[in-house]
Amino acid sequence: MGELRSILKLINFSEKLKYELRHSYLSNGRQESVAEHSWRLSLMAIMIEKYLTKPIDIEKLLKMTIIHDLVEAEVGDVPTFDTMNNELKKNMKHKSEIMAIEKIRDMLGNTLGNDIYDLWMEFEEKETYEAKVANGLDKLEAQIQHNEADLSTWIDIEFKMCYMLDKHVEFEPALMELKKLVLEQAEQKLMKADIDLNSLRS
Template structure:
């Protein structure tokens, strides 16, 4: 019950992303759609995935934000101090969650979170890619006035997260194109990397 109650915070822990209706999205809303994306894209991936493991990883990955809060990617991109603090807070959060749960379950939750963070298994790579792609989809759906300057550039920075899978590359290309078209339609200046 302690962890289920902790998870309620994800319903009001806000991310930087805005929804099309003009309010910030919650971590829970983001996690739900990443999970849905995993179910919908599973048949198209280059390799077979353990869908139960993938879904657990996606859900557990964001659970720590109930303890550590959400830190936008752009805050850590060029700031090693903020990145280090984020990593430390998140690790403290997953250890606390692990220690709150019964031993075997706590170990499973901890190991799934660590696997996501290490991004070496196929499921972890897919989970990471979907996490990044969903964030861009949400930006594409939000009013352009909510975009920070750095987010224009970030529209074209998803390639490194999908290079391991041909379907995810195509999916990324469509999401990137949608973002580019949104900026063009709004008359927003941007520089697309070569």
């Protein structure tokens, strides 16, 4: 009964992800929640599995995609572009997220808490195949959402970020192919707005 009480506490805690907003907007103009991002990321993991060039532990991959942003229920969402060229902000974000995942581990306690903690850390370290795939899909999902949103919601750096995806997916041919399709969508959107693509590629 005590363990189920802890699980319920975490489920209640995770509700915040339904209203914690990301920078991204939806095609209908509403801002996206963290929970919505995590849901579609998990859907992408299921859809891409059979196209990957190596066998993958799909259970582990799905667990990672579902819990990778769980810390944001504690610390909120910090967009990539906020820390991209700022080591101080990047370190502060990392420290706050470590404290959050430790709180989640302790909230659950026992083996389950340690399992969630270990999966989150594996995703962050991006060394295993599952973690690399999860990270690559995470970045692709964000770009797909930008492609679906109105261009007026893009900030300056996002016009170039669609050309920064390779480093996250180049290890896996299937993800590179998906990235090409996602980039095509982005470029079509940009060209429709008469934006010079060459200036973004440099």
